[in-house]
Every structure is written in C-alpha cells, then in structure tokens.
Amino acid sequence: MNDLLGVKGGSVSVSAILSTAISTGGVVLAGLGGVALTHRGTLRREAEQAERARRELQEQTRKNDHGELVGAATRLRVLIEVAYQRHWPDMDGRILAIQDQAIAVGVAASKVALGASAAEGDRARALGLAASQLAAYVARHTEMGRGNAENGVMSSGQITRAPGFTEFDARLDEFYAVAGMVPPDIGVRRAPRYRLWLTRRSASSR
Structure with missing residues (x-):
C-alpha cells in the first residue's frame, strides 16, 4: 500500500x-x-x-411637500389680502390668480396626503378644502365693473365683503401642528412687511 x-x-x-x-x-x-x-x-x-x-430621501420629500403646501396657502392669503385693500382696475386678473392659487393649494395638499399618515393627510385635505372655499367666497363677493376694458369685458372691481380667514387660518395651524412644523408668529404672518417679502419671494421663484 x-x-x-x-x-x-x-x-x-x-x-x-x-x-x-x-x-x-x-x-x-x-x-x-x-x-x-x-x-x-x-x-x-x-x-x-x-x-x-x-x-432620508423620503423624509426630505416629505419636508419639501410640507413646505410647498404651506407656501401655497400663505401666498393665497397674501393675494386675497392685497386684493381686498381697494378697487383694482385689473381685478379680473386678481380673481383668476386667487382661484389658480387655491387650486395650487389643493394640488399641494393631495401630494402631502399621498405619503402622509392618516391624521396628516386629513389635515392637508382640510386645508385644501378651506382654500377652495375661501377663493369661492372672494369671487362671490367681488363686484366687477367695466372700467376701461376693451370690448365690454369687465376687468376692474372690488371685493365688497371682508374675507373671513378664521376657518382657513385654523386649518393651516392644524396642519402646522400635525406635521410637526413651527409656524411663524401670527403677528409676523400678518405684518405688511412680511406679506411684501413673501409676495416678492413667490414672484422670484417662478
């Protein structure tokens, strides 16, 4: 072997x-x-x-969607506040801008609701509904006149009743709370300087 x-x-x-x-x-x-x-x-x-x-990507997307919704809602408030200040020769365009912005709030609310918890989604949708109702209220209480419009198209006008922001502000604050966001101080949010800054910021981002 x-x-x-x-x-x-x-x-x-x-x-x-x-x-x-x-x-x-x-x-x-x-x-x-x-x-x-x-x-x-x-x-x-x-x-x-x-x-x-x-x-991390999901959380960043969530924050971006929150910011988009809050920004759209705040801009809607600014547009309505400015439109209510006086009679405007271009009120038809302002009303259209308000309606478009209300739609933007609704779209942003839907984006948030898609990837959010049930409570957060409910608050986002409630804010979107409040935006739509606020825009409808403004349109309903705007008195239009012909002004200098061509072909008899009514362009000038004025909002005849003060917009009620109570419901809208409440839904916005509820969304801030459920989303864990810190809202601006209510006095700051309604200050003319803040509104002017926000309007310029929104215009520059287009």
Whole structure:
C-alpha cells in the first residue's frame, strides 16, 4: 500500500496522509466559510445603507411637500389680502390668480396626503378644502365693473365683503401642528412687511 502511495520505506502511514488531507480540507472549508460570512456582512451593510438613504430621501420629500403646501396657502392669503385693500382696475386678473392659487393649494395638499399618515393627510385635505372655499367666497363677493376694458369685458372691481380667514387660518395651524412644523408668529404672518417679502419671494421663484 505504501508503494502505491509513492512512499518509500513505509516511513509515512496511510492514516497520516489521510489526517493531513482532512486537516487541509478543513482549512479550505474554514476559509470559504469566512469568505461567505464576509460577503453576507457586506450585503447586510449595503442593505442598511440603502434603507437609510431611502428613509432620508423620503423624509426630505416629505419636508419639501410640507413646505410647498404651506407656501401655497400663505401666498393665497397674501393675494386675497392685497386684493381686498381697494378697487383694482385689473381685478379680473386678481380673481383668476386667487382661484389658480387655491387650486395650487389643493394640488399641494393631495401630494402631502399621498405619503402622509392618516391624521396628516386629513389635515392637508382640510386645508385644501378651506382654500377652495375661501377663493369661492372672494369671487362671490367681488363686484366687477367695466372700467376701461376693451370690448365690454369687465376687468376692474372690488371685493365688497371682508374675507373671513378664521376657518382657513385654523386649518393651516392644524396642519402646522400635525406635521410637526413651527409656524411663524401670527403677528409676523400678518405684518405688511412680511406679506411684501413673501409676495416678492413667490414672484422670484417662478
């Protein structure tokens, strides 16, 4: 047997060769096992990093949607406050802008509701509805006149009744609360300087 294994003089036994082979095989298998564990660890870390990136992107998108909704709602308030100040020769355009902005609030509210909790979605939709009702109120209580419009189209006009912001402001504050946002101080929000800044900011972002 020793001759068949190429061992001369019988100095190495079959059992010793088998033992060496088994030991070597164990080392190889252990090495493969270590590689597999390292690979699994790498995959786990990559999966955790991908999940963390997904959560961060989701949170950033959520904040952006919140900002878009609050900005649209605040701009609607500004447009209505300015339109109510006096008789305007271009009141038809102002009413259209108010209606368009109310639609923008509704669209922004729908975006928020798509990825929000039930409570947050409800508050967003309530704000969108309040915006629509406020714009309808303004249109209903605007008296239009022909002014200098061409072809008899009524362009000048004035809002005849004070817009009621109570419901709208309440829905906006509720959204701030449920979204975990800090609203501007109510006095700051209604200050003429703040409204002027906001109007310019909105115009420059177009």
